[in-house]
Amino acid sequence: MTTNSQPRDWLAWHDDYDRAGTPLAVRLAVVQSHVRQALDAAPPGTIRVVSICAGQGRDLVEVVATHERRDDVSAVLVEADERNVLSATRRISELGLDRGIRPILGDASVTDRYVGHTPAHLVLACGIFGNIGEDDIHNTIRHLPSFCSTGATVLWTRHRRPPDLTPTVRRWFGDAGFEEIAFAGLTHLPYIGVGAVRWPGANGALPTGTRLFNSLG
Secondary structure, three states: OOEEEEOOOHHHHHHHHHOOOOHHHHHHHHHHHHHHHHHHHHHOOOOEEEEEEEOOOOOHHHHHHHHOOOHHHHEEEEEOHHHHHHHHHHHHHHOOOOEEEEEOOOOOOOOOHOOOOEEEEEEEEEEOOOOOOHOOOOOOOOHHHEEEEEEEEEEEEEOOOOOOOHHHHEEEEEHHHEEEEEEEOOOOOOOOEEEEEEEEOOOOOOOOOOOOOOOOO
């Protein structure tokens, strides 16, 4: 959501990914590094990936394209902005990843969108926590175990502008049973936080008809 009356343009929001040195470009590099590590560590067989509010799929698509296990990846990218879905679809086609990565146009805040695609080995919750309320962040985290297979990696991001909520977010993940793998505060760009956590429990059972958060503005 935005703090003014004008809705955010989620297509234009991606422009900073292509501008070297911007917070989004730096964040993207860190997230992609964790994605690569998660693919490296995934068990043999199909690697199921879920991306919530996936945007143009930048976090995942370029990594899979060059990864030795690209043919094992079965991913869904759920995104509400049709323009971003079209952009992702074009790029996925260009890279020959059509069989493994599928963009889905729809409300990413509802669990029904992910039925049949979980439990996942990698869950991306990037670009969400800075745009929803604290109660919605907490609610989303409480439900993320239901998305996960045993040993799954969850990646998340949140800005660190005062008051910095990232310590609380990290605690909420711990309270939900996750083990922290890494947290990058990126002190040279203090408005960025990137977290990686591991789910050590049993395979999750995704509920239907559950709302994780209010839709992004």
